[in-house]
Each structure stands twice: as structure tokens, then as C-alpha cells.
Amino acid sequence: MSHTITLEPFGIDFPCHEDDTILEAAFKAGLSLRYGCKHGGCGGCKVQISEGEVDYNDHATAISEEEIDAGVALLCCAYAEEDIVITLDDDYSEEELTPEFPLRVYPAKIAELRRVTHDTVHLILSGEELAEYRFNPGQYLEIKVPGSEDTWRCFSMANTPSAEGITELVVKIIPGGAFSSYLDTEAKPGDSVEIRGPYGQFQISETEAEIIMIAGGSGMAPIMAMLKQLVAEKSTRQISFYFGARAVKDLYFIDEINALGEQLDNFRFIPALSAPDPDDDWQGEHGYITDVLARNTDSLRGAEGYLCGPPPMIDAAIDVLRDKGMFNARIRFDKFVQNS
Ligand SMILES: Cc1cc2nc3c(=O)[nH]c(=O)nc-3n(C[C@H](O)[C@H](O)[C@H](O)COP(=O)(O)OP(=O)(O)OC[C@H]3O[C@@H](n4cnc5c(N)ncnc54)[C@H](O)[C@@H]3O)c2cc1C
Ligand code: FES
CATH class of the missing domain: 3.10.20.30 (Beta-grasp domain)
Structure with missing residues (x-):
């Protein structure tokens, strides 16, 4: 019917x-x-x-x-x-x-899965048809939980569209999570998976405005995709990336971000730890990433915000950006709400 x-x-x-x-x-x-x-x-x-x-x-x-x-x-x-x-x-x-890139289902295989922290996996998918997968960096896909009839979970692409047919994701392992438990306990290179996408309206604007990026946990994924896009475009925009983690054991992709930053003219990376372990040797910023953002910025009128991660972090970050004068229309975000 x-x-x-x-x-x-x-x-x-x-x-x-x-x-x-x-x-x-x-x-x-x-x-x-x-x-x-x-x-x-x-x-x-x-x-x-x-x-x-x-x-x-x-x-x-x-x-x-x-x-x-x-x-x-x-x-x-x-x-x-x-x-x-x-x-x-x-x-x-x-x-x-009428979307720029129509939604499609793609078959893929797990090419590589690498644990980047105690609870985060860098998942690389490959497939001939993925060479045709077009999306804007910042968008996300849905992946079918292997073995399920029709259960799908959302994850953001961490790369730019690839002619080689590669799609990268960053997945937080949630105890009992349908997809992440599969990744944690069963998944291996060569496994078949099904994805559909792209979804979402989170993407970099085509202006020259200063960019403030804020991410927590696996919210890193779409920000990485955006940074790769900005590098490919040889962007000269002023870019600051605030990344919030609890302790040193939760930090990842640091070398990759610094390598991307070296290819950008005006890039600043500000990782901060909110609850370092006693033996963490950490000379960087301390505190919640939103407090660090508030301490490190003056007026942000004219700047644009790109926020990604857990909903409470995003809500707190939006308040700081507004306090600093950023216009609502210039604040873009993807809240990583649970799918189940
Ligand atoms: C647009 C969008 C993009 C996203 N991109 C990413 C991404 O790139 N990387 C990523 O890791 N996640 C991302 N997420 C979040 C992810 O889709 C959810 O966390 C999803 O529920 C995980 O699926 P799962 O099968 O592993 O766990 P589920 O089976 O969905 O969850 C199992 C249990 O864990 C609880 N739970 C779910 N999420 C969380 C959480 N974050 N923390 C604590 N408990 C939780 C649920 O209440 C449920 O009881 C995104 C979400 C959205 C909406
Ligand atoms: S998209 Fe419908 S409530 Fe979030």
C-alpha cells in the first residue's frame, strides 16, 4: 500500500x-x-x-x-x-x-581494519564500484550490519572520493553495539559489506571565511575528510581544528593531521585532554574542548564553525561560538546520535 x-x-x-x-x-x-x-x-x-x-x-x-x-x-x-x-x-x-550526488547502494569489502585507540577502529573499505562513489567531504553513509535483515548504521566518510575505490571510516566500538561489536569481534579483511549513501548536508562552504573545526572522539572522521579536501584545493583559509579527548590513549591520527597541516598555509591544530591519566606526559591544552575554544579565541564574527561528535559537546560548542559572535547561519554540525 x-x-x-x-x-x-x-x-x-x-x-x-x-x-x-x-x-x-x-x-x-x-x-x-x-x-x-x-x-x-x-x-x-x-x-x-x-x-x-x-x-x-x-x-x-x-x-x-x-x-x-x-x-x-x-x-x-x-x-x-x-x-x-x-x-x-x-x-x-x-x-x-535534487541532490548533487544521488543515493545508491554499493557492494564493498573490508580492505583493512586498524585499531587506532583502545575503542576506535579505522576501517578501510574497497570495491570496484566504490570508484564511482561521489560525495562531499563531511557527508556520511549507512552500512548494513552483516548478518542482519535490514539494520543499518551511520558513519561519516574520513576521506575524499577516491578513484581507486577506497572509502575510509572511523568507528567507535560501543559495547553491545550491533555494527561495532561485529567489527570488534568478527570482522576481517575480505569480508563483504553493503553501504548506501551519500547522506547529509555537512560540508565546507565555498567562501574564504576563517574556519573553526571542533571534534570529539570519532567526530574526527568528517573533519579529516574536510581537511583532505582543503589540502587538495590548496586552501589559504585560516583554519583552526580543536580536538577533544579524555586522555593520551584516546588521541589518534595526530601524525596524519600534522602532515595535512603542513600542506596548508594557515592551519592550527589544538588537541586538548579533559581527563589525562596520571602517567600521561602531556604538554598540550587541558580541559573540555569547549573551554579550550573559549580561552583560545577572540571575536569569531565572520568565521564559520564545523562541529562533529557527541550531541552534548556540539550543544556546548555552539554556545561558545555564539558568545564569540559567530552567526547561527555559519555554524554547521553533525551530531553523532545513536542509530538504534
Ligand atoms: C550523521 C551521523 C554520522 C555518524 N558518524 C559516525 C562516525 O563517523 N563514527 C562513529 O563511530 N559513529 C558515528 N555516528 C554514530 C553512530 O552511527 C552510532 O553511535 C551508532 O548507533 C553505532 O552503531 P552500533 O551498531 O555500533 O551501536 P548500536 O547498536 O547502535 O548501539 C548499541 C547500544 O549502545 C548505545 N549507544 C549508541 N551510540 C552510543 C554512543 N555514541 N555512546 C554510548 N552509547 C551508545 C545505544 O543506546 C544502544 O543501546 C554517526 C551518527 C550520525 C547520526
Ligand atoms: S532528522 Fe528528523 S529529527 Fe533529526
Whole structure:
């Protein structure tokens, strides 16, 4: 059973199967509606419904009863109960609805998996078809949990599109996590996996503004991809990268970042430890990365922020950036919310 979703004011229709959320159905139709976490927690996919009723799954936390009564819908968790008409915000354009790189499924194999910290794996995938995988650095993919019927997990690409058919991910091992437990205990080079992507709107703007990057944990992945892009473009932008970790044992890719930094004209890397181990020999910054950011910056009016990692870190970092004068519209982020 399927219903028709109409996007006004463009008059664009697409079918929505009863098992798909409206957001999934839009992806399948090759349309790019705005979203963030895809799991009901950020509010990034809210729209106004002008006709029709929707039902919700249990993930829909970022919407209130009052909003539902007023016809607001959270598209990543909403199922059409009948034909739906959505009135998009005035600042949507028809171009935005058609994504630059269409969503596709790619078969791949594990080429390499390397533990970079006690709980983080650098996963390298390869495959002939991956040579065609195009995306903007900062975007993410979904990978199917091996052995599952239809369980997918989100991870950000840590590289730029590769003609050699390589895709790199950085995965935090979560005890009991469906995908990360597989990586921790079973995965080996040569295993087959399935990915689909690209997703997301996290990407570097085409301006010359100063860049402030802030990451925690595996939030490093999309920032690495962005840095590689900036190096490839021979960017002369002023770039500061703040990376927050607890202790020395949680730091990784330090040599890689310094090597990228040497190829950039104006790059500063500021790693900081919030809870170093007693025997850590650490001469760098101490404290939460948001406090370190506040201490190390003056006015950031005119600068752009790129934030990635756990939601509480991002929320705290946004407050600091706003306090320093950064405009909301110049703060871009990907919250690594859990997928399950
Ligand atoms: C846009 C986007 C991009 C992302 N990119 C990355 C990335 O590049 N690297 C990366 O490592 N993660 C990334 N994440 C987060 C990742 O998708 C989730 O943490 C995912 O749930 C991990 O899947 P899993 O199968 O290993 O664990 P799950 O099976 O999903 O989780 C198992 C259990 O762990 C809990 N849990 C889930 N996540 C966490 C957490 N972070 N800390 C503590 N407990 C948790 C859950 O409540 C659940 O009970 C991204 C998320 C989003 C939305
Ligand atoms: S709430 Fe739907 S994308 Fe985050």
C-alpha cells in the first residue's frame, strides 16, 4: 500500500510505501529534503503539513504534542496514513530538492581494519564500484550490519572520493553495539559489506571565511575528510581544528593531521585532554574542548564553525561560538546520535 506525498509550492509528487518514513520515501524518489540525525532527535526534518494525517514511530522525540496539533511533522519518523501535502519553507529551492550526488547502494569489502585507540577502529573499505562513489567531504553513509535483515548504521566518510575505490571510516566500538561489536569481534579483511549513501548536508562552504573545526572522539572522521579536501584545493583559509579527548590513549591520527597541516598555509591544530591519566606526559591544552575554544579565541564574527561528535559537546560548542559572535547561519554540525 502506498500514498502520494506532494511538495508545495513546487507541485512535486512522490510515492510513499506504508513501511517507509516520508523521509526514506523522498530519498528513494531521488529527492533531498532537509534532515539531520534521521532518528527523531534533532528536529532537522520538521515541515508543515497542509493536508493529510501521519503516524509516528517511537523515535520521534524532537516534536511536541502542540506541534503535532499545529500540523508540524517530523519526516524521519512519520508514516503517511493517507495522501499528504507538505508546504515547504520559503527558502527551499527546487535545486536543493535534487541532490548533487544521488543515493545508491554499493557492494564493498573490508580492505583493512586498524585499531587506532583502545575503542576506535579505522576501517578501510574497497570495491570496484566504490570508484564511482561521489560525495562531499563531511557527508556520511549507512552500512548494513552483516548478518542482519535490514539494520543499518551511520558513519561519516574520513576521506575524499577516491578513484581507486577506497572509502575510509572511523568507528567507535560501543559495547553491545550491533555494527561495532561485529567489527570488534568478527570482522576481517575480505569480508563483504553493503553501504548506501551519500547522506547529509555537512560540508565546507565555498567562501574564504576563517574556519573553526571542533571534534570529539570519532567526530574526527568528517573533519579529516574536510581537511583532505582543503589540502587538495590548496586552501589559504585560516583554519583552526580543536580536538577533544579524555586522555593520551584516546588521541589518534595526530601524525596524519600534522602532515595535512603542513600542506596548508594557515592551519592550527589544538588537541586538548579533559581527563589525562596520571602517567600521561602531556604538554598540550587541558580541559573540555569547549573551554579550550573559549580561552583560545577572540571575536569569531565572520568565521564559520564545523562541529562533529557527541550531541552534548556540539550543544556546548555552539554556545561558545555564539558568545564569540559567530552567526547561527555559519555554524554547521553533525551530531553523532545513536542509530538504534
Ligand atoms: C550523521 C551521523 C554520522 C555518524 N558518524 C559516525 C562516525 O563517523 N563514527 C562513529 O563511530 N559513529 C558515528 N555516528 C554514530 C553512530 O552511527 C552510532 O553511535 C551508532 O548507533 C553505532 O552503531 P552500533 O551498531 O555500533 O551501536 P548500536 O547498536 O547502535 O548501539 C548499541 C547500544 O549502545 C548505545 N549507544 C549508541 N551510540 C552510543 C554512543 N555514541 N555512546 C554510548 N552509547 C551508545 C545505544 O543506546 C544502544 O543501546 C554517526 C551518527 C550520525 C547520526
Ligand atoms: S529529527 Fe528528523 S532528522 Fe533529526
